[in-house]
Ligand SMILES: Cc1cc2nc3c(=O)[nH]c(=O)nc-3n(C[C@H](O)[C@H](O)[C@H](O)COP(=O)(O)OP(=O)(O)OC[C@H]3O[C@@H](n4cnc5c(N)ncnc54)[C@H](O)[C@@H]3O)c2cc1C
């Protein structure tokens with residue numbers, strides 16, 4: 439059967455549903471196609487389930503720390519992973535159901551279930567249905583990558599998706615990859631009671647971030663008993679007595695990491711390979727991403743790519759911002775552009791790591807005349823009061839214009855406190871502006887004006903070491 443719409447939206451992730459809401463409210467007819475779970479990765483297998491389980495892990499950690507706060511003795515407790523999962527599943531189900539209901543009841547929106555594939559630049563097939571529209575918005579997201587590690591086909595392994603379905607705690611979880619997925623699951627499962635080993639080919643965690651960030655994060659994880667095997671340049675997989683083994687050396691490996699479970703957390707790949715892109719005249723790049731311009735338009739007129747599938751962001755906030763740019767430019771005569779967006783993200787460790795703008799290494803590499811302010815969390819009153827003094831706050835400022843270049847916070851409350859710096863940077867404000875702010879006592883943010891008051895020249899002749 440053939441259907442004609444003003445717009446087709448493929449994927450109900452973080453951009454598609456909101457775009458459907460805006461377009462239909464503006465009088466467009468929309469066909470929205472989703473093949474699996476409404477809400478996509480973030481709601482079903484990403485942000486929501488992991489942060490729900492991180493909350494359970496934090497509760498277990500707090501119980502174990504009770505004596506440090508003058509409490510106790512705390513009765514023996516057990517972690518019941520099936521119940522942790524049930525709590526997480528109920529939070530996910532409620533979010534997914536709310537989104538599905540909204541879309542199913544949205545006037546002018548018709549929801550199709552199935553995989554959409556191009557037949558031409560303006561038509562797509564979903565099962566027996568042929569859908570046609572002059573505007574097509576791809577919001578197809580991604581999935582865990584399966585890199586060609588030697589031995590991968592012989593070893594059962596978990597991904598960030600399948601790990602969330604476990605009901606029994608791994609005795610020893612070995613994680614390959616120390617990006618956000620690897621780090622968040624490492625601390626979560628360690629706190630829930632597993633032994634955890636991280637194997638990473640770079641010589642430090644979070645290699646795209648500053649050395650001091652990597653060191654602080656490594657300290658946080660090591661202090662909880664997580665084993666770090668960094669600089670593992672030659673990773674291969676095997677099995678001994680039915681259990682996974684990760685070798686970290688190209689030579690005979692005298693000390694491979696053995697575990698009860700193996701998680702591969704080595705990045706994601708975009709869901710562009712089964713769209714029949716060639717029928718639309720579209721071509722993905724070498725890694726499968728769809729190249730887009732500043733307004734998220736692909737090379738084919740009438741086709742946009744939003745969210746993770748365009749390779750211009752890898753987060754929920756970037757996917758949502760893609761929707762805002764497209765909607766503003768199509769419906770509000772806006773002139774919003776991708777490059778207006780500040781790079782910002784957080785890793786939900788405890789304490790978290792949050793970052794906006796340039797790193798110290800990037801400022802040094804560019805040779806920008808700069809000032810830097812840095813304060814350890816041991817000198818942040820609220821952190822001391824909470825007994826959570828790991829990490830630091832660091833800000834970078836242009837030495838001539840006083841404009842804020844970037845900031846990193848590894849520390850309690852850092853994922854929230856960073857937003858005052860994000861806001862100031864978006865408003866193109868200066869260090870002097872930050873110093874004049876009066877923040878509420880006693881908070882972590884309260885010390886941010888102080889850090890902007892303690893700036894020292896950054897020696898940009900010292901270049902960062904090359905990291906892989
Ligand atoms: C474990 C984990 C934790 C994360 N935590 C965070 C976090 O804390 N903060 C953060 O900002 N980001 C986080 N992310 C990243 C975040 O989840 C993604 O960046 C975000 O979901 C991308 O949204 P999207 O709309 O681009 O794609 P997705 O959310 O992946 O949605 C794409 C949708 O398209 C559907 N689809 C694909 N192909 C087709 C087709 N051909 N036809 C029909 N439907 C199709 C899929 O089924 C899916 O529902 C996390 C990711 C993971 C894996």
Ligand SMILES: NC(=O)c1ccc[n+]([C@@H]2O[C@H](COP(=O)([O-])OP(=O)(O)OC[C@H]3O[C@@H](n4cnc5c(N)ncnc54)[C@H](O)[C@@H]3O)[C@@H](O)[C@H]2O)c1
Nearest residue numbers: 585615616617618619620639703704705706752784785786
């Ligand atoms: N808090 C958050 O915002 C959050 C949380 C989880 C995931 N995410 C997003 O999900 C995506 C996936 O996260 P991820 O941690 O899987 O990916 P990643 O790209 O951040 O990290 C992958 C890690 O695997 C290592 N690696 C990759 N290929 C390898 C190889 N062949 N051999 C050895 N090591 C290899 C890399 O060195 C890297 O440390 C990212 O885009 C991330 O931004 C975000």
